[in-house]
Amino acid sequence: MMPARRPLAVFSCVALIALAGCSTLPNNTDPQVIGTFEPHDRADDAVVEPRTDSxxxxxxxxxxxxxxxxxxxxxxxxxxxxxxxxxSWDPTDTVLVVDSIDLVTSNMEDGDLEYSVRGNIIGRLANGGAYVPDNSRIEATVRLRQFNGQWRITDLPTGAVIERTELRNRYRPQSLYFFDTTQRLLVADRRWLYSGKESIASELVTLLLQGPSSDIAPATSTLIPKDATFLGINDGVYEFSGMAGMTQEERLKFAAQLVWTLNNAEITNSVRATIDGSPLVDGMEEMTIDDFAEFNPEVAAQAVPKLYAVNDGSLLEVKGEGSTEVQGMAGQIHDIQSADVSDEGMVAAVRKRSEKESQLAMGELGHELKDSVKGETLARPTFEVGGQVAWTVVDGKHVVRVTRSPATGELSTAEVDTSALENVEGEISVIRLSLTGARIAMIIDGSIYTGVVARATSGERRIVNVHQVGPELAGSALSVEWQTDGALLVGTSASSSPVWRIEQDGSSATTLPTGNITAPVVAVASSPSTLYVTDAHALLQLPAGGSERSYWREVEGLQGVRSSPIIAR
Incomplete structure (x- = not known):
């Protein structure tokens, strides 16, 4: 009998009376909660000094x-x-992002003027530009006095408060890449960097040496020595020291991190790097992403995945203009509630055994499926990288991993440590692992949460660093899936905004074209080129990046059929 998980609670910073009451990690970064980043040129780019007689x-x-x-x-x-x-003012002690700032006069005495500064905190700016979602309030006091007829601020809390509209125009997101704990996959670590600098290349490389942000760190491994130093860019060459003790394999992997980070930031597609004057990797004086194709963090975005669907208890493969039941046992059973399919040809399916019992079955497509964990309810399964391990949720409380032995096909079950969720109230209805397996998205009582997957041993997993994202959707979320760029696609019960996109770090939540969608949206899926949703009537699709005027169209081969989409990954 698995131990009961304690009730879950909303993660937020406690409401503030003073700005210093909510601690964050220091540094300069930026998120935005509505809209995505767009460079914005303005003639009066910033007020850099007080206006006379303001x-x-x-x-x-x-x-x-x-x-x-x-x-x-x-x-x-x-x-x-x-x-x-x-x-003496220290703006790096606390950096909070608010939706907007409200000012209310609170006191005037002996020539001093006090304002109450209020706003909704939507995020915090952590060390190195990492964005940490938040959902709380701020109320602080700012005091002013006149000096030679000009008002100046004489007292304010430590830390900085930044409005999202200002940050949206002055910062931009970039991704650093770090290896996962298996050192086989590159995991994106999104940072927000000030865009007013002439070049961010040095800043990105410096951050790369500093390591991953605290949030994603439990899902990554460190290759770089603590005394490693970035000396700068000299005649186009990235120069390092303190790495002499690294093996050739470690140098090769660090080179992959460096090249993919600089390439995807659109800084350079050809990198020259040295350690103490010698090439970073022997025999590779100039490196491109082609030299590290096996570590491509966007490989899923370049693939053409297969589309499957669950319809009326059957698992179908959708090809061209038609759909057919899959081969093997998975195509012969007709009590499937939900399923997931991996690139490696594995299938995990939740079968409805009776009114009060569901069971997970797992195996290779075209072959026998073996039964595993049971429960009154089971969440739709989601595969880890490699397709031999699937996760599900038993009765909305217990997150479990079902591992298949490639040699024998036998299944074993282990519970995932969800103690980080003990203060979040509600049941888990949906879980989805990211493409790298480093992150997890969950729906808990209609709200979206993200976390990081940490592993103590090869068989132990913990969900850590949990944050609520997209608070605008609270109570309405029904379905969620990771997109190939790391964002989340979310289906809701809201008729006015049935489909949303939430950025990987929770910094932005935007509605997608509503078109002809009829809520509720009970299932979603995403390929590099297409978005899929199941609304109240049918399975619909939309080209990725469709405009506000775009209309969702029925999927060929499933017209008039209300099916749940599955993208093999």
């Missing part, structure tokens, strides 16, 4: 605009402060 409320607003400029240790923002605090 009204006090406008001066405070200009100050928060200047806080979005981190260069020179926030030199622009410091010009709005009185001499007494200009040097």
């Amino acid at each position: 009204e006090p409320d406008l001066l405070v607003r200009d100050f928060y605009s200047a806080v979005a400029i981190p260069t020179g240790n926030y030199a622009a923002a410091r010009t709005f402060l009185s001499t007494d605090i200009a040097n």
Whole structure:
């Protein structure tokens, strides 16, 4: 008997009375909660110093605009402060992202003016530009006084508050790449970097040496020595020291991290790098992504995956203009509630045995399926990389891994440690592992949560670093799946906004074209080229990147049939 998991709770920073009441890790980064990043050129790009004879409320607003400029240790923002605090103010102690800032006059006394600063916290900016979702409130006090007829801020809490609209125009997301714990796959670590710099190449490489962000770190491995140093870029060559003790294999893998990071940031597609004057990798003075194709973090985006569907208890393969039942036992049974299919040709299916019992069956397509874990309810299974291990949720409480022996086909079951969820109330209805297996998405009582998959041993897994993302969807989410770029595709019960996209780090939640979709959207799937949803009537598809005027069309071979889509991955 598996031990009962304690009730789950919303992860958020406690409501604040003072800004310092919610701690975050320091540094400059940016998220945005509505909309995606678009470079924005403005003639009056930023207020870099106080306006002459500015009204006090406008001066405070200009100050928060200047806080979005981190260069020179926030030199622009410091010009709005009185001499007494200009040097002592520490904006890196806490960096909060709010939807907007509200100012209310709270007190006037002896020439001093106080404003209450309020806003909804939507995220925190962690070390190295990592975005940490949040969902709480801030209320802080800012005090001003006139000096020679000009208002200046004389008192404010430590830390910085940044409006998302300012950050949206001044920062951009980039991905660093680190190896997973098996050192076979590159995992993306999304960072937000200030876009006002001429080049971000050095910043990216410096961050690469510093290692993964604290959130994704439990799912990654470290190859780089602690005393490794990036010396800079000299005549186009990336120079390093402190790596002499690395093996050739370790150098090769670090080179893969470096090349894929710089290539996908559109900095360079050809990299020259040295350690103490010698090539980073022997015999490779100039490196491109072709030299590290086996570590391609976007390999799934370049593949043409197979489309399957569950319809009326049967597992179908969809080809061209038709659909047929799959070969083997999976095509002969007709009590399938949900299923997942791997690139390696493995299938995991939840069968409805009776009104109060479901059972997981697993095996190779075209062959026998073996029975495994039972429960009153089982969540749709999701495969780890390699297709030999599937996860499901028993009765909304117990997350389990079902492992298949490639030699014998026998199945074994182990429970996943979900203690990180003990403060989140509700049952888990959906779980989906990311393409690398490093992350997990969950629906708990209609809200979306993401976490990181940590492994203590080859057979033990823990879900850690859990955050609620897309709070706009709270209570309405029904289905979720990872897209090939790391974002989440979410189906909801909301008629006005039935389909959403949530960025990998939770920094943005945007609605997708509604077109002719009729809520509820009970199933979703995503390939590199196409999005799939099952609404109240049918299985529909839309080209990835479709415009607001795009209409979802029925999938050929399944017209008029309400089926649940499955993309083999």
